[in-house]
Amino acid sequence: MPQTITFEQSRRVDQVAMEHYAMNGLVLMENAGSAAARRIAQLHPGASVLILCGKGNNGGDGYVIARHLQLLGCDVHLLATATPDELSGDAAVNARIAARSEMPITFVKSVHDPDIQAAMDAADVIVDCLLGTGVSGPLRSPFQEIVSLANAASAVRIAMDVPTGWPAVQAETSDDAIAFVADRTLTFVAVKAGMNENDADRWTGVVEVIGIGVPKKLLDDLEIPTA
Numbered sequence: 001m002p003q004t005i006t007f008e009q010s011r012r013v014d015q016v017a018m019e020h021y022a023m024n025g026l027v028l029m030e031n032a033g034s035a036a037a038r039r040i041a042q043l044h045p046g047a048s049v050l051i052l053c054g055k056g057n058n059g060g061d062g063y064v065i066a067r068h069l070q071l072l073g074c075d076v077h078l079l080a081t082a083t084p085d086e087l088s089g090d091a092a093v094n095a096r097i098a099a100r101s102e103m104p105i106t107f108v109k110s111v112h113d114p115d116i117q118a119a120m121d122a123a124d125v126i127v128d129c130l131l132g133t134g135v136s137g138p139l140r141s142p143f144q145e146i147v148s149l150a151n152a153a154s155a156v157r158i159a160m161d162v163p164t165g166w167p168a169v170q171a172e173t174s175d176d177a178i179a180f181v182a183d184r185t186l187t188f189v190a191v192k193a194g195m196n197e198n199d200a201d202r203w204t205g206v207v208e209v210i211g212i213g214v215p216k217k218l219l220d221d222l223e224i225p226t227a
Ligand SMILES: NC(=O)C1=CN([C@@H]2O[C@H](COP(=O)(O)OP(=O)(O)OC[C@H]3O[C@@H](n4cnc5c(N)ncnc54)[C@H](O)[C@@H]3O)[C@@H](O)[C@H]2O)[C@@H](O)CC1
Pocket: 014, 015, 025, 026, 028, 029, 030, 032, 054, 055, 056, 057, 058, 059, 060, 061, 130, 131, 132, 133, 134, 135, 136, 137, 138, 139, 140, 141, 143, 160, 161, 162, 188, 212
């Protein structure tokens, strides 16, 4: 049985859980985000946490993580590349919950907005929920700029699912591509292909797997490695 899974296999797990097992995508996102939040709060109790949220479901995880981290006693701030109205599906639902909960959210209108730097400076921990398995091609603006600012910050950096811009997943990007440099990566379901290769930890830091509550039979049938 392989020890790692591809992005495609990871997406297939979500798809089969929803289509064959009738699991709601919101449940998967809630499981993913709440488990990640518990681990972050365990590692950094009471920390000031800045969560960077993109437009897709990786960003959706970020809003779930924010909600749970507040409940767990952390001070949470969100930096979002899109407003809730610009999102769709499960990510939109969780972004709306965050907005209605009056969580502090900075929406990125210009990468030169001094509020972005101020949010980075105030954080003990920065959580990267910009892009996950839906990434394609080199990072576009404003992701490049946000990732660069996060890498220059003194905070601990935690990537969710995969570090945003990680070169290993993209044939067309080079090793000096801009990517989130994580101290730790909390990856969903199973370790992703490339994460166990020689110098991968330069980008991922320590890799830990976070389960999302899909049935064991599903994982066994798809030959997904389990702990
Ligand atoms: N139900 C599910 O499918 C679950 C998904 N999960 C999360 O969902 C993620 C996958 O979500 P998505 O498929 O929505 O994809 P992503 O959240 O990775 O990103 C897709 C978005 O990024 C944009 N994008 C792609 N490449 C880009 C680039 N190079 N520069 C700038 N923008 C770019 C796309 O236009 C799209 O808006 C996983 O990594 C995981 O974190 C988890 O919540 C578990 C459940």
